[in-house]
Amino acid sequence: MKKNYAFILIPRPDISPLIYLVPDNLDLNIGDVVEIELRKTKTWGIIEKFCQELPDNIKVKSIKPIAGKIISSPIFKDKKKTAFLKWLSEYYLYPFPKIIKQLFSPIISNKNTLIGNSDPEMHIEATESRKPDSSSLNSDQKKVVSSIKERWEAKNFSPTLVYGVTGSGKSEIFASLCRDVISSGKQVLYLVPEIGLTTGALDHLIERIGEKGVVLHSFMSKKKRFSSMYNAMNKKVEIIVGTRSAVTYPFFDLGLIIVDEEHDGSYKNFEPPYYHARDAAIMKAAMMDIPIVLGSATPSSDSWHNCSIGKYNLEILTKRANEKPLPEIKSFPFKGDLYLPSSLILKVAESIKNNEQSLFFLNRRGFATFAICPECEATQKCPDCNTALVYHKKSGKLLCHHCNFSKTKFFCSECGHNKLNFEGLGIEKLVETLMEFFPDSKLISFDKDSLKNIRQFDKAVEDISQNKYNIITGTVMVSKGHNFPNLKNVIIKYADYLLSFKETRAAEKCFQTITQVAGRAGRFNVEGKIWAEALYPDHYIWKHLKKHDYPGFIREELSWRERLELPPFTKITILRISGKNEKQVSDTAQSIYDKIGNAVSSSQSIKVFPPEEPPLSRIKNRVRKNIMIISPKTTSANNYLKTLFFSLSTPAAIALTFDIDAISET
DSSP: OOOEEEEESOOTSOOOEEEEEEOOOOOOTOOOOEEEEEETEEEEEEEEEESSSSTTTTTGGOOOOOOOOEOOOTTSSSSHHHHHHHHHHTTTOHHHHHHHHHHHHBOOOTSBBBBBBOOGGGGGGGGGGGOOOOOOOOHHHHHHHHHHHHHHHHOSOOOOOEEETTSSOHHHHHHHEEEHHHHTTOOOEOOOOGGHHHHHHHHHHHHHOOEEEEEOOOTHHHHHHHHHHHHHHHTOOSSEOGGGGGGGSSOOOOEEEEEEETTTTBBOOOSSSSOOOOHHHHHHHHEEETOOOEEEOOHHHHHHHHHTTSSSSEEEEOOTTOOOOOOEEEEEEETTTOOOOOOHHHHHHHHTTTTTEEEEOOOOOOSSEEOOOTTTBBBBBBSSSSSEEETTTTTEEEOOOTTTEEEESSSOOOTTOOOEESSSHHHHHHHHHHHHHHOOOEEEEESSSOOOSSSHHHHHHHHHHHOOOEEEESSHHHHHHHTTTTTEEEEEEETGGGGGOOOOOHHHHHHHHHHHHTTTTTTTSSSOEEEEEETTTTTTTTHHHTOOOOOHHHHHHHHHHTTTTTTSEEEEEEEEEEOOHHHHHHHHEEEEEEEEHHHHOOOOTEEOOOOBBBOEEEEEEEEEEEEEEEESHHHHHHHHHHHHHHOOOOEEEEEEEETTOOOOOO
């Protein structure tokens, strides 16, 4: 068919596909990203289809020509990849053109040109490869690999969850599976929850497989990110290691998806579209008819439940790969912010003498979590967010962790008093205290404010692995996937503080965090010891934690969730309403609640809860209200609610977004 005209999708939700003339000098195909003129402004779009004749209601004179081709893509050309992106749009209630815009914004500049060069030779240096080393699997790992491959040979590509204790060698299993898929000529997408894990994951895979690979994450420079995407999308590399957003990119020839640390909350996007990368990866694999493997030492309740009902396959590793015992977990009571048992201090001092390492975990940035006026007792808050400012002693600032507002002059915003008291424990204060306890130690802090870029992060991991420090302090960044050979002691401050949160998954998140942090100890050269501070020592998580009994914990956890009809047995959707005018937000939220409540009143299976202020009730000067809906996990309920949601309207100044499968009420 002669390609006279092209229907072009514009990356804006308010514009339907438009028709443009195909110039004779351009060789264009479906999926090509092209430059066009729209309302006297240069922009870009994607060719959806071609036609020979114009519709009767359109005049030839009104049709503008395509200005030029920017890059090829599989969008619209590959039905499976396009179907996945449309599913992402429809399931998470986010406009398809906006999905497309997010995909291509790292590639296309504001001038409608490629951010990088399209010459393949220019991007070779962005890839990494080396000769593979020789590493063999132990008998338990071989059994898991064999079991998975048997299902694949039978064309059973339903998701597999590999549940293995910390240090059981799940990454070696993943590398073995990746090697087999790559040898068949396919690419592998390997997802990790944090940017800091990308380099280590890629290095490990390349060491085991020897093929070329790239990393993809938002902290890369624009040109380096372009090079990685160009290589991945043009099959110049076999291994793609990425964080959450990498699952959305339309790579040409995937043969396997791995989701490492599948339980991690970082896989959830906490702004529109509110997709969960693990769940999106599972749907992507199903649509592309390729296998997917999930891994964790503390699987999510969702994945565990899916295994229990036969939806996923389950593989279990109960021992560490090197036969080392799991570290003993002891709890100690909370007796103050800076309290540490004397026996613990003596153990750490002894470890320092023996050139062994100790990790102190505290998931709080800054020096002090509150700045309080001694005169009027007002807690200093961010003027644009309803949250307390955190004192950062190193930078000399009071800082908002949500909008980055800061102030360097410490006076009370309420009464003007020129002095503030700093209360609460942050990682900086813990560092200061530990230096007093252990003045001869070499200490490194593993937190966002100390390690500000990926280079510093990688250097810190390397230095700790080489035993250049004997005390490590860290926030949640230090808990994920790292191997520190000489780490003996792990001390967890406020270990179970998450139990105080009004959240369905609080106990699950708490168990996961403690287990993951504890799992860093005793993996190689030394026997691990764990001390965890318990604010709620009678809670049932502790009896399971001390026995490293995740299956026992999750069974007990799920038993009461089933009785209360909570996820994973049901589905939570949160309607998030926000705006600058508090009354308008409240009125709109109430109006939406009334409409939904009236519509579902006859349905006993759908529960709608009145509008509530979330814990973060104002962010960046926008007031927020949430409406929670708990519904059955059925297609009919999903479709019913989707139709209802599409019927909702709000004033222009009010934003309404839909957090599908919400995992947090904030």
